[in-house]
Amino acid sequence: MSEWWTYHLSNFLLFAPRTYFRLFELYNAAIWPAQFLALALGAVVLVLLRRGGGAQGRAIAAILAAAWLWSGIGFHALRYATINWGAVYFAWLFGLEAALFFRLALSRRAAFAWPSDGAGRIGLAVFLFAFLVEPLIGPTLLGRNWRGVELFAAAPDPTAVGTLGILLLARVRRRWLLMAAPVLWAALTGVSLLAMEARDWWIAPAAAAVALAAAGRQGKRSGGG
Amino acid sequence: MRRTLTRRGFLATVAAAGAAAAVRPPRALGHPALQGPRPGPILTRPIPSSAAGERLPLVGLGSWITFNVGDDPAARDACAEVMRAFFAGGGRLIDSSPMYGSSQDTIGDGLAKLGHPPGLFAADKVWISSGAKGPAQIDESLKKWGIPRFSLLEVHNVMSWEEHLPTLFALKKAGKLGYVGVTTSEGRRHDEIEKIMRAQPIDFVQVTYNAADREVEARILPLALERRIAVICNRPFRRGELIARTAKAPLPAFARDVDCENWAQLLLKFIVAHPAVACAIPATSRVDHVKQNVGASYGRLPDEATRQRIAAEVAKL
Numbered sequence: 001m002s003e004w005w006t007y008h009l010s011n012f013l014l015f016a017p018r019t020y021f022r023l024f025e026l027y028n029a030a031i032w033p034a035q036f037l038a039l040a041l042g043a044v045v046l047v048l049l050r051r052g053g054g055a056q057g058r059a060i061a062a063i064l065a066a067a068w069l070w071s072g073i074g075f076h077a078l079r080y081a082t083i084n085w086g087a088v089y090f091a092w093l094f095g096l097e098a099a100l101f102f103r104l105a106l107s108r109r110a111a112f113a114w115p116s117d118g119a120g121r122i123g124l125a126v127f128l129f130a131f132l133v134e135p136l137i138g139p140t141l142l143g144r145n146w147r148g149v150e151l152f153a154a155a156p157d158p159t160a161v162g163t164l165g166i167l168l169l170a171r172v173r174r175r176w177l178l179m180a181a182p183v184l185w186a187a188l189t190g191v192s193l194l195a196m197e198a199r200d201w202w203i204a205p206a207a208a209a210v211a212l213a214a215a216g217r218q219g220k221r222s223g224g225g
Numbered sequence: 226m227r228r229t230l231t232r233r234g235f236l237a238t239v240a241a242a243g244a245a246a247a248v249r250p251p252r253a254l255g256h257p258a259l260q261g262p263r264p265g266p267i268l269t270r271p272i273p274s275s276a277a278g279e280r281l282p283l284v285g286l287g288s289w290i291t292f293n294v295g296d297d298p299a300a301r302d303a304c305a306e307v308m309r310a311f312f313a314g315g316g317r318l319i320d321s322s323p324m325y326g327s328s329q330d331t332i333g334d335g336l337a338k339l340g341h342p343p344g345l346f347a348a349d350k351v352w353i354s355s356g357a358k359g360p361a362q363i364d365e366s367l368k369k370w371g372i373p374r375f376s377l378l379e380v381h382n383v384m385s386w387e388e389h390l391p392t393l394f395a396l397k398k399a400g401k402l403g404y405v406g407v408t409t410s411e412g413r414r415h416d417e418i419e420k421i422m423r424a425q426p427i428d429f430v431q432v433t434y435n436a437a438d439r440e441v442e443a444r445i446l447p448l449a450l451e452r453r454i455a456v457i458c459n460r461p462f463r464r465g466e467l468i469a470r471t472a473k474a475p476l477p478a479f480a481r482d483v484d485c486e487n488w489a490q491l492l493l494k495f496i497v498a499h500p501a502v503a504c505a506i507p508a509t510s511r512v513d514h515v516k517q518n519v520g521a522s523y524g525r526l527p528d529e530a531t532r533q534r535i536a537a538e539v540a541k542l
Contacts, residue, residue, distance in 0.1 A: 010464065014290065014325065014326045015290060015293045016291065019294050019295065019300065022294075022297055023295065023297075026295075026297055082296055082326070083293050083326045084326060085324075085326065
């Protein structure tokens with residue numbers, strides 16, 4: 001890219017903000033009533049985290065694989081790509097993360113624990129925020145249409161933030177690898193929303209920063225990632 | 226911007242007198258879609274390289290951002306209405322690019338809904354790094370527009386222009402394309418644009434020009450006059466910034482002397498009154514705005530002194 005210093009964030013925005021948020025309205029209309037399934041998946045994750053058990057880790061990993069695949073194909077590839085040619089790459093990013101969770105689900109090494117330390121409690125709080133609070137912010141505080149509500153497992157932002165929360169409760173090898181895609185997406189969505197001058201642009205990046213800091217603290221204590 | 230009188234500037238001003246005479250109303254159009262009565266027929270300017278003397282109305286329709294609405298049926302209908310008002314007001318040139326997301330599909334959808342208005346001047350671009358893939362991209366663009374040929378194809382942001390221009394010239398020679406051009410925006414790569422304008426037989430160049438971004442006045446616009454290249458001006462409102470700046474400012478009294486009812490028209494007339502400019506291409510998704518914009522194709526144009534006053538008013542805001 002020549003003369004890169006002359007570019008502003010807004011130069012990379014291909015669409016109007018109203019078009020972007022309208023996408024979620026059209027998406028929700030197209031997938032209705034699958035929103036109940038998305039809510040159920042989040043609730044099942046909570047129950048599994050609380051109950052533990054032999055297949056708990058594999059089930060949670062499978063749910064996260066489904067959530068990333070759903071958001072990647074359903075939103076990025078089929079919706080977002082209609083107004084942003086870059087969304088194809090986002091879909092691949094989400095597909096890659098889904099594949100990593102799918103592999104974890106098959107591995108028998110997946111385990112998630114109810115929080116027992118500060119970082120774990122932060123993880124649970126981040127997940128609950130993504131599952132129950134983040135979807136409400138747009139419609140209640142920012143004047144967006146309720147029909148465009150973004151849900152964990154169906155929409156990219158709460159899926160990425162919720163995943164980071166869950167990963168703070170994970171007892172798995174190479175956790176950093178699993179955190180890479182949600183952190184990257186949190187940064188990308190933050191930049192996109194900032195370019196759109198959306199007031200909630202900072203939420204996903206801030207959640208990712210909190211999750212990264214907590215994960216770093218956990219890593220130091222346990223002597224590994 | 227510091228402005229001094231240069232030889233080129235002087236020559237451009239002198240040329241303005243001749244070119245102003247080139248602006249003429251070729252046909253009286255009904256304009257029931259426009260807001261308020263229009264002072265006379267629509268103004269057009271000749272495409273300098275056109276052997277047939279083809280002329281373009283001074284205001285076209287851009288599609289950057291505003292027409293990238295995906296497959297949203299309501300938004301596509303709204304864009305079709307914008308196009309309807311544009312054509313009803315006498316507009317002809319619609320500009321797009323493969324880079325603009327779904328804008329080409331939206332234009333194709335609108336043209337189909339409007340029954341393919343005969344006056345359309347279809348301006349699109351080739352935007353791909355591989356020269357070999359250019360023809361396939363052009364075919365894809367034609368399918369999206371739903372038309373058999375483009376009036377104008379430009380190399381978007383001069384990307385791989387050495388590879389694309391021979392393709393476009395060959396299409397023109399074969400009668401499959403009307404005109405050839407290159408584009409840039411927001412002041413980038415002007416040296417390269419100038420080099421192409423000097424060395425290549427292009428018909429059009431597209432650059433950013435408005436009352437606040439006037440860099441092209443120094444070299445590009447005089448060169449366009451000299452080389453008989455038509456100029457299309459993008460970002461006429463600086464992506465809405467100039468409209469926002471003028472929102473609370475009273476319209477200068479002299480606006481009436483050049484038949485402007487609002488700031489949008491005054492800003493557009495600043496651009497299209499320059500003798501090198503063939504057309505400005507504001508983008509909008511609103512019917513009331515497109516009516517205002519097309520309104521700048523009517524009535525008296527500002528002379529050079531009035532253009533300077535417009536720029537001074539904008540600079541004050």
